[in-house]
Amino acid sequence: MSQKVLLTATEINIILNRLACQLIENHTDFKNTVLIGIQPRGVYLAERIKKLLTTDYGIEAIKLGYLDITFYRDDFRRSEKTLEANKTKIDFVVEDKKVVFIDDVLYTGRSINAALTAVQSFGRPEEVELLCLIDRRFSRHLPIQPDYKGRQVDAINDEQVKVCWEENDGEDTVYLVKS
């Protein structure tokens, strides 16, 4: 197994700032916009973006929720292990809001497909956008593309993109791992 660094902490910081600015460009004061981090790994990215928007760009009262997609996945009973769920926490109204899904890596697109179904249980959003840190562009199974992306990566299938966050893994780094 070998791994190489795709993004360093400095690069991640620059990208997060860019993504935050792009969000502001489209959503201005976020009055009608809600952010939803996709469980489990999208949550770290979502919290970072929220923190940036609040502290560095002075946008108060940003609504952030977490969405777990386990019960909506299309591979139930197809994988060896039982799929274990994570917490969903959406304590605001989604109806008629602009929703931004936030996930760390966009790979096959199946998670986002499940998330699109899942979010409808909370109401009918006005529109849904997708923000991801890493876009693995040659691996898509479904016609799903990000609206905001950090870095595009041409990884092949036996390679894995590993996103580490300071608060969980002790460092901000993105690795490309070869098995």
Place this chain on the structure above:
Amino acid sequence: MSELSVNHLLGIKYINEADIELIFKTADHFKEVINRPIKKVPSLRDITIANLFFENSTRTKLSFELAEKRLSADVINFSAAASSVKKGETLIDTVNNILSMKVDMVVMRHPNPGAGVFLSKHIKASIVNAGDGAHEHPTQALLDSYSIRERLGDVAGKNVVIVGDILHSRVALSNIYALKLQGANVKVCGPKTLLPKYIESLGVEVELDLRKALEWCDVANMLRVQNERMDISYFPSTREYTQQYGVNKKLLDSLDKQIVIMHPGPINRGVEITSDVADSEHAIILDQVQNGVAVRMAVMYLLASKIKQ
């Protein structure tokens, strides 16, 4: 640990502490699901479940059916009263006929103890025991423990007394297994005639005085007197039973602490508990009913994930 150790839920006796923990963790998520505007997830959309009720039931059947529908499973219902069982068909034949219609899971209530265990040896589908005679009622015990956990934070170390007709109660036996597995202290309380002779071998204490039992406990689970299962008279009169083993507001107020009152339903109001107790803030009877759906969703979700394609 992210998988149940069993392929059927036949009784609490056959599962372990980690299974209970996994079921509760999963039920937490389903409880959030059933409080959404749209209370349905598509997980079990390719699973067909047959509810076989060889004995009458209202709330358990409704609870299971709702749980199945919230998981998007296809559901067929069967009740013995309107079936060929009356014409003399055997249990295995009845079930095999239903299974040949491509059913993946069976939820069964049966008057004979051990019916689920017997069936599990002869058929392929997953079986969930929804009560077998006076033997076990595992999902009821799970939702009872889940409700205690929700109200008091934990089951371990809590003092729980089960009051009433222990002899005829499957809820009592499953509850004793489940509570002991999670480290609770359990006492049973009731007239001597309604306590099984060797109950202490399950690691529970017997207390004949209701007042002492209530002073000791954090939770009192009040069981219904099952007149329909009594072939002889076990106590002189209902009035005398109520005087000795019924819980009323006055008795609760005279204790120097708050205790949680549970009841698996249906309640005989004025017999085992009075109306003012059943409707008071002490009682978590309706929480139990709501938790029942979440816990049953968790059980069926976890069992279905073990049915491979």
